[in-house]
Structures are given as C-alpha cells and as structure tokens.
Amino acid sequence: MNADRFQATYLIETPLEPARVADIMAGEQSCGTFTRVQGETDELRERARATVESVELLEEAQQASLPNAWLARQGNPGPWQRARIRISFPSDNIGANLPTLASTVAGNLYDLGEATGMRLESLQLSTAYRRRFDIPTFGIPGTRKATGVAAGALIGTIIKPNVGLDVDQTAALVRQLCEAGVDFIKDDEICADPVYAPLAARVPAVMAVIRDHEQRTGKHVMVAFNISDETDAMRRHADLVEREGGSCVMASLNACGYSAIQSLRRSTPLALHGHRNGYGALSRHPLLGMSFQAYQTLWRLAGVDHMHVHGLQGKFSQSDQEVVESARDCLTPLAEDIDDVVMPAFSSGQWAGTVPATYAAIGHDDLLFMSGGGILAHPDGPAAGVASLREAWQAAKNGIALPVFATQAPALRRALEFFGAR
Structure with missing residues (x-):
C-alpha cells in the first residue's frame, strides 16, 4: 500500500466536542458518512480513511460566526469552541486530480452541520505527491x-x-x-x-x-x-x-x-x-x-x-x-x-x-x-x-x-x- 499522505489544517468553530467534529470531518471527506455503512470494512477504512492528526483547542465564542440551521433545529445554545484541526488524507484517494483534491480539502466541509465556522488554513504536500502535478514553466x-x-x-x-x-x-x-x-x-x-x-x-x-x-x-x-x-x-x-x-x-x-x-x-x-x-x-x-x-x-x-x-x-x-x-x-x-x-x-x-x-x-x-x-x-x-x-x-x-x-x-x-x- 502506498502510504503517501498530505495534510490539511483547519480552523473550526462548533458548540460540540471539537475532537468529535474533527472525526466527522475526516470521515466525510474520505470513506465515511454520518453512519457506518455496508462495505465500509476495517480493511477499507485502514486504506482510505482520513486521519485526525491533532486537535488544538483555542478560545471560546459567545456568538456563532455563521448561521447554521442544523444546529438551530437542535436548540443548541452554545458557547462555541474554536479549534485548530489537522487531518491527513491518503494521496491515493485522489491521485493527480486537482479538482478532486480541491473538493476534498475545501468542499462539503463548508456545509458541515456540526460547525459554525470552517476555514482551510494550510496544505502540506509530500514531495512524491507534489511531483504528480504541474510546476511553473517560467x-x-x-x-x-x-x-x-x-x-x-x-x-x-x-x-x-x-x-x-x-x-x-x-x-x-x-x-x-x-x-x-x-x-x-x-x-x-x-x-x-x-x-x-x-x-x-x-x-x-x-x-x-x-x-x-x-x-x-x-x-x-x-x-x-x-x-x-x-x-x-x-x-x-x-x-x-x-x-x-x-x-x-x-x-x-x-x-x-x-x-x-x-x-x-x-x-x-x-x-x-x-x-x-x-x-x-x-x-x-x-x-x-x-x-x-x-x-x-x-x-x-x-x-x-x-x-x-x-x-x-x-x-x-x-x-x-x-x-x-x-x-x-x-x-x-x-x-x-x-x-x-x-x-x-x-x-x-x-x-x-x-x-x-x-x-x-x-x-x-x-x-x-x-x-x-x-x-x-x-x-x-x-x-x-x-x-x-x-x-x-x-x-x-x-x-x-x-x-x-x-x-x-x-x-x-x-x-x-x-x-x-x-
């Protein structure tokens, strides 16, 4: 198995437990959904699932930064915890496919019901994965x-x-x-x-x-x-x-x-x-x-x-x-x-x-x-x-x-x- 991975770091805001939200983010953007499904074997998860590398708690906020109907339906009053989340993804999930890479690190995560803030802060690539894409001509x-x-x-x-x-x-x-x-x-x-x-x-x-x-x-x-x-x-x-x-x-x-x-x-x-x-x-x-x-x-x-x-x-x-x-x-x-x-x-x-x-x-x-x-x-x-x-x-x-x-x-x-x- 090719163990090559890349990392994305996010700033999130949520009234829920940030570690739980990080795990949801990793699942949603790799092989998972809101519940485990048939065919999502341990072997498949080992090969294709994104991994939460770290969760750093930051300041609390008394007001949500962005509206969220999913949380409103649950009557969640806050407070809202901000955290920095680092997730690594298997490069083989994507290959040398730039639109899919962008969709993975900056796609449906912005609509995640568990978050009232979501910002992609940085991307770090391995040398092997970087070589699969274009480089400047000039x-x-x-x-x-x-x-x-x-x-x-x-x-x-x-x-x-x-x-x-x-x-x-x-x-x-x-x-x-x-x-x-x-x-x-x-x-x-x-x-x-x-x-x-x-x-x-x-x-x-x-x-x-x-x-x-x-x-x-x-x-x-x-x-x-x-x-x-x-x-x-x-x-x-x-x-x-x-x-x-x-x-x-x-x-x-x-x-x-x-x-x-x-x-x-x-x-x-x-x-x-x-x-x-x-x-x-x-x-x-x-x-x-x-x-x-x-x-x-x-x-x-x-x-x-x-x-x-x-x-x-x-x-x-x-x-x-x-x-x-x-x-x-x-x-x-x-x-x-x-x-x-x-x-x-x-x-x-x-x-x-x-x-x-x-x-x-x-x-x-x-x-x-x-x-x-x-x-x-x-x-x-x-x-x-x-x-x-x-x-x-x-x-x-x-x-x-x-x-x-x-x-x-x-x-x-x-x-x-x-x-x-x-």
Whole structure:
C-alpha cells in the first residue's frame, strides 16, 4: 500500500466536542458518512480513511460566526469552541486530480452541520505527491530571462483605462509604456475579449509594438494578455500570442477554474500570470473559506508562474501582514527538492511611496511591482512614473529615506509631492 499522505489544517468553530467534529470531518471527506455503512470494512477504512492528526483547542465564542440551521433545529445554545484541526488524507484517494483534491480539502466541509465556522488554513504536500502535478514553466528565473531583468524588482503596470480603449488606442498606450521603460504590462482582469478590442486584433497590434521596441532597444517587454474564457478559446488565444512572439498570458483563476488552468498550462509554453480576483469572497471572513497559503498551493499545482498578492498600504481590504505572508507563501517551495516558487505580483494602489515598506517586509526584490496610477498618473508622465519607482527601490535597498533620496531624484520628488499629498 502506498502510504503517501498530505495534510490539511483547519480552523473550526462548533458548540460540540471539537475532537468529535474533527472525526466527522475526516470521515466525510474520505470513506465515511454520518453512519457506518455496508462495505465500509476495517480493511477499507485502514486504506482510505482520513486521519485526525491533532486537535488544538483555542478560545471560546459567545456568538456563532455563521448561521447554521442544523444546529438551530437542535436548540443548541452554545458557547462555541474554536479549534485548530489537522487531518491527513491518503494521496491515493485522489491521485493527480486537482479538482478532486480541491473538493476534498475545501468542499462539503463548508456545509458541515456540526460547525459554525470552517476555514482551510494550510496544505502540506509530500514531495512524491507534489511531483504528480504541474510546476511553473517560467517562475522567477524564466520571467527574469524573458524580460532581461537579471536583478531588481520588475516594474510593471496595467492598461488603464480598464476598459474602453480600442485596438489602436491600446497599441498606442503600450508604445508609450514601452518607451517609459516598464518591464511588464498586463491587461485589467475585466478586459479580455471586448467587441471593440477583440484579442484577434489586439494581440497582433500590441505585439507589433513590442517587437518594434525590442528590435530598436534589445528589450523585450512582457505583456500579460487577459485570455480568460472557456478552455478551447483560451488555448486559441494563447496560440495567437505565441505566434505573435508574446511571452505571457493572464487568466482569472477563480472564474476559469482548476481544470481550465491545468489544460491551458499543458497546452502553452508561455508564462501564466494568475489573477486572483474573487479571492476576497473566499477569504475575508476569518472563519470561512481559506487562507492564501492553501489557495496558492492549489493554483501552483496547476502550474501558474505569477500570483497576485495585492500590495502594502494599498487600496484593498487586506492588512499589510496578510500581503507579506502571501508573498512569502509564493516564495516558499511546496515540497522538498522541487523548485516551484512563483513570482509574487504586488498591485493595488502601489506607487513609489509604498516601495520602502515592501522591501522592508520582503527583504529582497524577487517580485513584480505593478503600479497603474503611480506610473500613468505621475504629473511628469509615465516615464517619470517608472523612474520614480526605480529611484524608490534604489533608495530602499540602500537604506535611505525617500525624502532624503528625493533631493537628488527629481521623478521621485515629484511623486512624493503629488501622490503623498492625496
């Protein structure tokens, strides 16, 4: 028997005995149900049942975090005990099947009648099991090689306005951004294949600009075309990008799904930029959904190369601590002896002023730092916006405060004056 197993850690809340609930969780997500059934032999349970590895009691709560009709029917008044549960699963129950893995660790458990809170906190995989899934094609080294950025943070931006630009306007903006000195450009997640700028026309027009810029300067700017769609359409779009000399495509992970992203990964050699839009619905409640560690683990098994982590001091709801932990998760191998780290992509309200906190928290610059307004809204134009970011990174790495460094860095000085006053 193959004894290979993987582990999932959960935060639960329940008015019942947590050890009992943990046992129910293990049974429900392996070979059991609410009662032992015919055919569920001891030999079968030994081979296929999930095992509760630990139960750590945490604080009590006087109010349930989530409604629960099953418990309400029983008139259970609480209090509610929170606990951290660690369960191991036999890998042979699942095989190299990502949708089934996700269904096992983050499926019906969310509807469990015994719980008023259920959050998947982490996934730990054995090396043998990790090897059964896809790994990044580019990752950090491949992205650096494609863009020619051997060291330092990659400076990226987003096509803005988000939607509404036609093919010629998009190409003209890309030309302006290339001349400004960016390393990376991506579509917005809500602009994929609009009628007024379809990918069939937009990709050739943009890539003509990219090829021209590369021929003149030697610099290849990586463009992440948003090809989110049904699976066959994404394959066709990726083939078009490849034929035109592109190096990257982007997909909205949650909207496309595990199977579609796996199929895309296996059908294209391009870098796969994973956008996490919709993750907030899975994560913002502290006792529901899943942590980013578990989330990015599942998507890394699909072979993505870049993962969005949002940004420090940004415009979204996540705390700086959560953003930092997310970036560190991306940079941590999922198993021993496998190089599968992915490049964290910082975005959302980022500009020169958020660079020092980013560098201080991460401690290095193996990352993609994307700034939309921080580049495109710089009062002296996009080139000055890019320059302000590079100056900010230089200051942060040298341990010099931005206002001090800005006395000799005009683009940074203007950014501090303009954005800092907003």
